[in-house]
Each structure stands twice: as C-alpha cells, then as structure tokens.
Amino acid sequence: IAGITQAPTSQILAAGRRMTLRCTQDMRHNAMYWYRQDLGLGLRLIHYSNTAGTTGKGEVPDGYSVSRANTDDFPLTLASAVPSQTSVYFCASSAAGGDNQPQHFGDGTRLSIL
Amino acid sequence: AQSVAQPEDQVNVAEGNPLTVKCTYSVSGNPYLFWYVQYPNRGLQFLLKYITGDNLVKGSYGFEAEFNKSQTSFHLKKPSALVSDSALYFCAVPFLYNFNKFYFGSGTKLNVKP
Numbered sequence: 001i002a003g004i005t006q007a008p009t010s011q012i013l014a015a016g017r018r019m020t021l022r023c024t025q026d027m028r029h030n031a032m033y034w035y036r037q038d039l040g041l042g043l044r045l046i047h048y049s050n051t052a053g054t055t056g057k058g059e060v061p062d063g064y065s066v067s068r069a070n071t072d073d074f075p076l077t078l079a080s081a082v083p084s085q086t087s088v089y090f091c092a093s094s095a096a097g098g099d100n101q102p103q104h105f106g107d108g109t110r111l112s113i114l
Numbered sequence: 115a116q117s118v119a120q121p122e123d124q125v126n127v128a129e130g131n132p133l134t135v136k137c138t139y140s141v142s143g144n145p146y147l148f149w150y151v152q153y154p155n156r157g158l159q160f161l162l163k164y165i166t167g168d169n170l171v172k173g174s175y176g177f178e179a180e181f182n183k184s185q186t187s188f189h190l191k192k193p194s195a196l197v198s199d200s201a202l203y204f205c206a207v208p209f210l211y212n213f214n215k216f217y218f219g220s221g222t223k224l225n226v227k228p
Binding site for chain 2: 033040041042044048058090092100102103104107108
C-alpha cells in the first residue's frame with residue numbers, strides 16, 4: 001500500500017544523545033514535512049522540503065536538522081536531545097503544485113527524552 | 115498572518131445525532147481551509163477542503179463543512195454521528211505565499227456515545 005513509513009515507531013532516549021527519525025514515501029511527492037504534536041498545541045511544523053535538494057525552516061526548527069538527498073527520504077535529526085523534545089513526530093508529504101494539495105501523514109514516532 | 119482556532123477542546127454527541135466541530139479562521143486574501151481527522155495512534159487523514167465555489171463542501175466518511183465568510187468560520191458537520199467517528203479533528207490553513215505549508219488548529223476531540 002502506497003504511503004509514508006516512519007521508523008522507529010517509538011523510542012526512549014537519554015538526554016544529550018543523537019537521534020535520527022526516518023521517513024520514506026513511495027508516492028513520488030515533491031514536498032515533505034516534519035511536525036511535532038504536543039497535547040493542546042496541535043501540530044507544529046519543524047522543517048519542510050518543497051523538492052529534493054531544498055529544505056526550509058518551519059515554526060519550531062531549533063534543535064532539529066533535516067536533509068533531502070532524494071525524493072523519497074526525509075530524515076529528521078536531533079543532534080543533542082533535550083527533554084523538551086519529548087513528543088510525537090509526524091512526517092507528511094504532498095504533491096506540490098501550488099494548488100493546495102492535501103498532506104499525507106505517516107503514523108508517527110513517539111519519542112521520550114529522559 | 116494565517117491562523118485557525120478551534121474553540122472546543124472536546125465535543126460529546128450521542129450516536130445518531132448531528133454533530134458540529136467548530137473552526138474559525140483569520141487569513142489574508144482568499145481563504146483555503148482544510149479538515150483532517152486523527153484516529154488513535156495514527157497520523158492525520160485528509161477529510162475535505164474549501165478552495166472556492168459552493169459554501170458547503172462534501173468530504174470523506176459522510177462529513178461536510180460549511181464555509182461562512184461573514185462569520186469567518188468553517189465548521190465541520192455530519193447529519194448522523196457514528197461511534198466510529200470518535201477521533202481528534204483538526205482544521206488547517208496554508209501559510210501565506212506557500213500553499214504547501216499549513217498551520218493546524220489545536221484539535222477537537224469528538225466523543226460519540228452509543
């Protein structure tokens with residue numbers, strides 16, 4: 001079934017450790033996104049990529065980095081994890097085209113920083 | 115700046131009764147508005163969108179939404195609720211000048227009781 005695959009599904013991590021969340025899509029969508037979801041705050045955009053080779057900052061980019069080496073993969077890296085980064089992380093993609101295409105979401109990575 | 119607000123954290127409705135989940139918006143220019151649904155431990159799924167045209171937009175799973183420009187609202191509705199409609203609902207609006215990025219509301223938890 002076509003869609004977005006995120007890995008791992010959950011992780012407990014010690015503060016200060018480096019962590020990369022993986023995201024792969026097989027829909028050949030140009031645009032990809034990383035969000036974090038926290039209770040009462042909805043989804044907040046961390047980073048995005050309109051096409052392979054380009055990335056941009058969202059609302060809450062500090063402490064996170066991304067890369068987009070190809071169309072399918074969009075990993076999110078926490079260089080040195082802190083407890084405030086405990087959250088559920090969602091990767092999404094859309095067929096970019098400027099006409100408001102809906103986003104397709106993965107099932108999330110539940111990350112706990114201790 | 116583009117934004118949406120969901121004034122109710124939770125909505126309770128009996129199965130078979132009509133349901134409404136509220137969303138108000140604040141945008142520059144023409145409003146493009148979206149509704150998504152999130153089931154437990156899953157990513158968001160697109161329900162419907164308003165771009166232009168009829169004020170009543172029909173979407174997936176029997177849901178519809180009414181765009182009201184004078185009240186700057188985009189409420190989600192369904193004539194007869196099902197227990198399986200119980201989920202978290204988000205309205206969203208694209209960033210200004212970058213329609214591939216979205217602001218999401220804080221979410222409304224819909225509880226449908228048998």
